Amino acid sequence: MDYQFLQLEQHNQVATVWINRAELHNAFNTQVIEELHACFQALNTRDDIRVVILAGRGKSFSAGADLNWMKQAGQASATENQADALKLAKMLQSLATLKQPTIARVHGIAFGGGMGLASACDICVASTDAKFATSEVRLGLAPSTISPYVIRAIGARQASRYFLTAERIYAEQAHAIGLAHEVTTPEQLDSKIDEIVQALLLGGPEAQHASKQLIQMVNYQVLTEDLLQQTAQHIAHVRQGDEAKNGLNAFLNKQSPAWIKTTAE
Numbered sequence: 001m002d003y004q005f006l007q008l009e010q011h012n013q014v015a016t017v018w019i020n021r022a023e024l025h026n027a028f029n030t031q032v033i034e035e036l037h038a039c040f041q042a043l044n045t046r047d048d049i050r051v052v053i054l055a056g057r058g059k060s061f062s063a064g065a066d067l068n069w070m071k072q073a074g075q076a077s078a079t080e081n082q083a084d085a086l087k088l089a090k091m092l093q094s095l096a097t098l099k100q101p102t103i104a105r106v107h108g109i110a111f112g113g114g115m116g117l118a119s120a121c122d123i124c125v126a127s128t129d130a131k132f133a134t135s136e137v138r139l140g141l142a143p144s145t146i147s148p149y150v151i152r153a154i155g156a157r158q159a160s161r162y163f164l165t166a167e168r169i170y171a172e173q174a175h176a177i178g179l180a181h182e183v184t185t186p187e188q189l190d191s192k193i194d195e196i197v198q199a200l201l202l203g204g205p206e207a208q209h210a211s212k213q214l215i216q217m218v219n220y221q222v223l224t225e226d227l228l229q230q231t232a233q234h235i236a237h238v239r240q241g242d243e244a245k246n247g248l249n250a251f252l253n254k255q256s257p258a259w260i261k262t263t264a265e
Helices: 030-043 067-075 078-096 113-120 147-165 171-176 186-200 205-218 225-239 242-252 258-264
Strands: 006-011 014-019 051-056 102-106 109-111 123-127 131-133 182-184
Touching (some): 006 030, 030 078, 051 186, 067 225, 078 113, 113 123, 113 131, 113 147, 123 171, 123 186, 147 225, 225 242
Antiparallel strands (some): 006 014
């Protein structure tokens, strides 16, 4: 399959999915989401692929959602808005439920949906220059569709802080709260990932798939269709509100959002 915003590389039994929108820090819009979803679905049928690595070209892993796309979605009808959000929710689910073990190769920024992608992977290896954030509230939004994966990664207690403050989470802190399994220098990032890949290749693929299913079954709740609908409806409702419209406009116009001015007064 040909992709506009992805590059798929295979080396023996390892596939690397590169998000290739470097000029926009690999932010995703409808097409990027659709391509990722299609790619993950295709990989899920491949018995010759044992491990999937998710990475970003350029300076960043992923800046999350393209804000112009989010703004347009928020101005659409409620039905179109929710359908658009559901595409993102289903893409993340297709990553989280891949039968192969998945590794997020994180360097630079992983904000919003980018942090969601890293959390949806089974394993996260971060460079020392990595920066994570659930930045949505500073735009008048909420981290709705990524929430099942981020909360699963860092727990509700840590999410209570970072969902509300949108503080940047630097690599060492990401490791401390359980978001990143390993932190290494940029020069050693790929060698560390290769170490983990070699360990994964020692396990049985069917056993690993069963183990992934076991974790989902035991840990809190299964990612059901109802949960996807709930999270999609949640962000669709939030981003149609006045606060979200103000926050997105302010960011795109390099202004302060209204709530910051109100707080200052």
